[in-house]
Amino acid sequence: MNEIDLKLTDNEWTLDYIDHDRIIARAIVFDDDGMLYFVRAERDDEFGKAVLIETSGGGVEEGESLETAIRRELREELGAQAEVVCRLGVVSDYYNLIHRHNINNYFLCRAVSFGERMLTAEETNDFHLSVLRLTFDEAEAEYEKCRCSKLGRLIAEREVPVLKLARKISENEST
Template sequence: MSELNLELQDTQWPRTYIDHDRQIVRAIVVDDQQKYYFVKVQRDDDFGKGTFIETSGGGVEAGEDLTTALKRELREELGANVDIICKIGTVSDYYNLIHRHNINNYYLCKISSFGQKNLTQAEIEDFHLSTLKLTYEQAVDAYEKQTNTKLGQLITNRELPVLKRARKLLLHK
């Protein structure tokens, strides 16, 4: 199965200009029982107020390769040590409100063990980041329910196709 390659536009806010690109790593994380792990984010910022489901991940830091960044992000946000099964693909999307182009590199990962989370102050105080453990059907439902907000629509447009591709990859293993 070929890698997913999506190019999405921000249909929620008008584009004035884009002044930076951000390399991001994200993962569909599963365990032995076929449960999927996500982060729940509660926001009240420039994007508006809302609670969202999102894949775990974040920005690639200077000097990091994608897999090193991915493993670091999953340890920090989920407390999970993972084995990377494969790269699912890349989703290019835009957040016009903050003038940013995201290059999201998605991976399918299996949990090998859990340890301590290492959340930043912003993740704790501003985003109230917590872990969600869901079945595939529960995750699809959660994504579909958040499309009533502008940011929720952007997140779902980016992540639901990736989740569906991950499910196919797991079923064909």
């Protein structure tokens, strides 16, 4: 199966300049019942007021491998111990509003167990992160619903193609 390699632009906010890159590890996470896990963010900040769905993940820390970073992020945001099944690919996108280029490295991961989440103060107080457990169809519908905000559209453009690839891999595995 071919990995995704997408290069997207931010058509929501005007491009003044980009002054930094952020290397990010993200995952489509599934359990043994075929359910998927995402984070729900409820924001009211410079990006506007929005309720969003997003894959779990975050910035790769200095000296950390992508696989180590995604395992750490899944423990923090979902409380999940997970194994990496495969790499799904890379989506390069931009947040012009904060002058950032995002290099999103996506993985397909299987949740092995769940425990306590370890959210940062920002994730708890500013983003009000919670966990969503959805089917593929429910996840696609949720991304569509979140397209009513500028940030929701940027996230959906980045993540729906990855979700569709994960679905294709999942369907091939089950046949």
